[in-house]
Amino acid sequence: MKLAIATLLVGSAAAFSPAATVSRNSALSMSTATEEKTYAKLPASVTSGVVTGQALVDLLDAAKDQGYAIPGVNIVGTNSINACMEAAAKYGGPIMVTFSKGGGQFIAGKSLPNDADQASIAGTIAGAKHVHEVAKLYGVPVVLHTDHCQKAWLPWIDGLLAASEEHFAKEGVPLFSSHMLDLSEEPLEENISICKSYLEKFAKVGILLEFELGVTGGEEDGVDNTDVDSSRLYTQPEEVFYSYEQLSQVENGAFTCAASFGNVHGVYAPGNVDLQPIILYNSQKYIQEKIGSDSDKPMKFVFHGGSGSSVEDIQYAIGAGVVKMNIDTDTQWAFWDGVRAYEAKYHDYLQGQIGNPEGDDKPNKKYYDPRMSLRAGEESMAA
Known part of the structure; x- marks a missing residue:
């Protein structure tokens, strides 16, 4: 539990506040992290609402330059979507709302057929439209992202891309800000070749590509890498450079790299990760030398499997050009913990429709109204 709390604290501080350059061995005091509302200095192109296209590139460049990472939080419905935006509005800064294929299916309804990804497509689109409708009301920049998409799941992305192309034709912006293609199970050349073909389509409507090299261990939402060979958890600089070189050939293409450096989905006891x-x-230095870049951080990196990580490791990774940190396990626990606490507090009012400690004829509707327990989950997740 201490690991989860530490990660939630750094989620609000390191994500939204520019961090000083920190050595890996530095001790950080996070005691007042969530008590102060602090905003990163945002580029002029970045405003409240859904951020796409060049504005998204500007936002990620600013994060890299200023030394902070934006939390990419996995969601499963409007409750967790709203909790993300509420947290961003309360504590300051941008937020990434992340849909998984399974999360999209859950939004549409688990009873629906999904043999052709139709429920996953419809639910993810519905969730994205919800964000478009309400994001500006929260007054913060919101990045609409999708998580791990394996090769067999590409029809899901095809459906979402079609929706973005339609939205772009009407509004001049895509429905989604970015998509992640996780083709790390394929040979490197095939992985990047497929990513490149999709980036060419994405670039036409202003969608950013996130790609994965190596694999993130553990299990999350249908992606099970619990038994993967440990060597695949660590990406090599040569692989990062090859990907950078290939994807940079796409005109107007924008991309980030989820390179594996031992990342594991889930929260584990110290010493297991x-x-x-x-x-x-090392990868940044390798690319810099290969292309002769003035920047010591030519690649934008993503930190997958962030839940339970130490403040120290998070800050050290941000210093290497990490601009986005995925959070799922910790925020799932936080939502449940809010619901659990609500039930514990009002337990005696939730045992029947009528009758509670105040009297045998007292109604309990205001306690078992689903909005009450769900709101408690939202508040806990936002915090």
Whole structure:
């Protein structure tokens, strides 16, 4: 539990506040992290509402330059979507609302057939439209993103891309800000070749590509890498450069890299996860030397499997050019913990429609109204 709390604290502080350059061995005091509302200095192109196209590139460049990472939080419905935006509005800064294929299916309804990904497509689109309708009311920039998409799941992305192309034709902006293609199970050349073909389509409507090299261990929402060979958890600089070189050939293409440096989905006891963020530093240096870049961080990196990670490792990774950090396990727990606490507090009022400690004839509707427990989950997740 202490690990989860530590991660939630750094989620609001390191994500929204520019961080000073920190060595891996530095001790950080996070005691007042969530008590202060602090905003990153946003580019002029970035305003409240859904951020896409060049504005998204500007936002991620600013995050890299200022030394912070934006939390990419997995959601499963409007309750968790709203909790993300509420947190961003309360504590300051941008937020990434992330849909998984399973999360999209859940939004549409688990009873629906999904043999052709139709429920996953419809639910993800519905969730995205919800964000478009309400994001500006929260007054914060929101990035609409989709998570791990394996090769077999590409029809899901095809459906979402079609929706973005339709939205772009009407509104001049895509429905989604970015998509992640996780083709890390394929050979490197095939992985990047497919990513490149999709980036060419994405670039035409202003969608950013996130791609994965190596694999993120553990299990999350249908992606099970619990038994993967440990060597695949660590990406090599040569692989990062090859990907950078190939994808940079796409005109107007924008991309981020989810390189593996020991990342694992889920929360584990200390000692079970061996993070090596030095891989990101080595990769940046390798690319810089290969292309002769003035920047010491030519690649924008993404930190997958962030739940339960130490403040130290998170800050060190951000220093290597991490601009986005995925959070799922910790925020799932936080939502449940809010519901659990609500039930514990009002337990005696939730045992029947009528009758509670105040009297045998007292009605309990205001306690078992689903909005009450769900709101408690939202508040806990936002915090």
